[in-house]
Amino acid sequence: MVDANVIIINELKAFLEDINMDSSKRQVYTFKESNFSRERVLTLKRIVGILLNMPKRSLSIEVREFLDSIMVEEKVTKSAFSQQRSKLNPLFFQAWNEVLVEQFYRCYGDNVKRWRGYQLNAVDGSTAYLMEKEDVIEHFGTQDNQHVSVPMARLMQIYDVLNDIIVWADIYPIKQSEQSIMNTKINILPERSITLFDRGYPSFALIYMLIHQRNERFFVMRCRKDFNKEVEKFFKSEQKDIITEFPITESGMKTLEEHGYTVSKETTIRVRLVKVELPCGQIEVLITNLLDEKEFSIEDLSYLYSLRWPIETCYGKEKNQQQIEQFSGHRVICIEQDYHANIFVANIQSLIEKQSEEYLQTISKHRKYKYKINRNVSWAALKNNIFKLFLEEDPRKILLHLQSLFEANIEPVRPGRKFERKKKTKRMNGKYQTLTNYKRAI
Numbered sequence: 001m002v003d004a005n006v007i008i009i010n011e012l013k014a015f016l017e018d019i020n021m022d023s024s025k026r027q028v029y030t031f032k033e034s035n036f037s038r039e040r041v042l043t044l045k046r047i048v049g050i051l052l053n054m055p056k057r058s059l060s061i062e063v064r065e066f067l068d069s070i071m072v073e074e075k076v077t078k079s080a081f082s083q084q085r086s087k088l089n090p091l092f093f094q095a096w097n098e099v100l101v102e103q104f105y106r107c108y109g110d111n112v113k114r115w116r117g118y119q120l121n122a123v124d125g126s127t128a129y130l131m132e133k134e135d136v137i138e139h140f141g142t143q144d145n146q147h148v149s150v151p152m153a154r155l156m157q158i159y160d161v162l163n164d165i166i167v168w169a170d171i172y173p174i175k176q177s178e179q180s181i182m183n184t185k186i187n188i189l190p191e192r193s194i195t196l197f198d199r200g201y202p203s204f205a206l207i208y209m210l211i212h213q214r215n216e217r218f219f220v221m222r223c224r225k226d227f228n229k230e231v232e233k234f235f236k237s238e239q240k241d242i243i244t245e246f247p248i249t250e251s252g253m254k255t256l257e258e259h260g261y262t263v264s265k266e267t268t269i270r271v272r273l274v275k276v277e278l279p280c281g282q283i284e285v286l287i288t289n290l291l292d293e294k295e296f297s298i299e300d301l302s303y304l305y306s307l308r309w310p311i312e313t314c315y316g317k318e319k320n321q322q323q324i325e326q327f328s329g330h331r332v333i334c335i336e337q338d339y340h341a342n343i344f345v346a347n348i349q350s351l352i353e354k355q356s357e358e359y360l361q362t363i364s365k366h367r368k369y370k371y372k373i374n375r376n377v378s379w380a381a382l383k384n385n386i387f388k389l390f391l392e393e394d395p396r397k398i399l400l401h402l403q404s405l406f407e408a409n410i411e412p413v414r415p416g417r418k419f420e421r422k423k424k425t426k427r428m429n430g431k432y433q434t435l436t437n438y439k440r441a442i
Helices: 002-021 023-029 044-052 059-069 078-085 091-111 134-140 178-183 204-211 229-236 250-258 298-306 310-321 332-354 357-365 375-382 386-390 396-407
Strands: 119-129 142-144 149-160 165-173 193-197 218-223 241-247 268-277 283-288 370-373 410-413
Touching: 002 023, 002 044, 002 091, 002 332, 002 386, 002 396, 023 091, 044 059, 044 078, 044 332, 044 386, 059 078, 078 332, 091 165, 091 332, 119 178, 119 310, 134 149, 134 165, 134 332, 149 178, 149 310, 149 332, 165 332, 178 204, 193 298, 204 218, 204 250, 204 268, 218 298, 229 241, 229 268, 229 283, 268 298, 283 298, 310 332, 310 375, 332 375, 332 386, 332 396, 357 370, 375 396, 386 396
Parallel strands: 119 193, 193 218
Antiparallel strands: 119 149, 142 149, 149 165, 218 283, 241 268, 268 283, 370 410
C-alpha cells in the first residue's frame, strides 16, 4: 500500500507544481492572470498548505504554526492570509481530489475492494450550519420555520463504501434538493458500479436516466411504500420479488425534457421490486435494475442495501471529528475552500489508514476483538504533517511516519453494538458543535 500511496502523492505533487509554475494552468484555478505571479511569503503552495492543515482555531495561530512547521521565519498576519486566499478558486481542491480518486483506482488495481467485480457507491446528502453573514445567506439561503431562519448549506457526496473514498462531493444552496442535484451527476458514476440510494431519491426521472445512459448504471433504491401505485400494490401483496413497469409521471416528463431526453406519455421504465426485512423487523421495498433473480437474489439485494450505512458514518466522521462545519472564514469562498480541502484531507487520511491494514490484521489475531485506527486521534497526526507530503522529494518517509502515528492509537471493534438513533435539537449558538462524545483532536 505504501508504494501505491507514494505514486499517488507524487501525481498530486506534480498537479500542484504544474498549477504553481504554469501561468496558463494557474489561471484556471485563480481569478486573475496576475494572481500568485509574484514571489511572496504566502505563495500559492503555502495557501494550499494552510487550508489543508484544517485551520479550526484562530487564524493568527494557525498561520503562525503552519509556517513554523515548514521552517519559514517571516511573520504573516491573518489579514494577509485572508487576502491571498481570496485569489484561489475552490475548484482547485475539487480538481485535486479528482486526481487523487483517479490515481487511487489506477494504483491500487487488484487491491481495490469490489463486490462481485462492482464498485459500490452510496449517495447521500447532509446539511451544514453556517454563520449569519449577508453574503453567505444570499448565496446559500436559510432553513426557515415559524420560529427561526437558520443559514444553511446542502452537502452532497458519492462515496465508495468498501474503500472509504469520497469519489465526489460538493456544497450547494440549501434550497437545491438532493434529488435534483443527483439528476445532474449520473455521469460521475462508473460504468461497472452499483449505486445505493436511500428513500429520498427514487423518482421516475432519476431511474430513467440511470437506465438510459450509453452504458446502464446499476442501482438499488429504498423507496416509500406509497411511492406509486405499482409499489403500493406490491407492498400489500404476498409477493416478495417482481419485475414490473412504471408509467411516466408528469413531473418525470418535465424533468427529463429539461435534461434533453425525448419521452412521451407512453414511456415506461422496467424495474424490479423486492421486499426486504430490516434488522429492526420492518419490511421495506427496494427498487433496482438488477433484474437477474439468479445472479442477484433477494438476500443479495438486502445485503447490498445494508452496505449503504458507511456514508452515514462518513458524515459523522467529517462533522464530529474533522469538524467540517468549523469554517476558517466568514465568506462564501472561504466556506467552499474549507469544504473541498476537508474532503481532500479525508481521502488522504483514508489512504494512509490503508497502509495499516496488515498491522491491524496481525494485532487482531492475538486479541479478543478486531482492531481499527482511532480516527479521531489520526486527524491530530495529520495536523502540521499533511502538507509535508507535498514538500518532500520522496514522500515515503512522511507516509511511514504518519502510519506509525496512526498505529499508535488503535481501538477495538466490538461487534453487535447498536445504539438507537435519536433526533436531537441542534444548538443555535457556539461555533463548535458535536452530537457525540468525541473530544476535539484538531
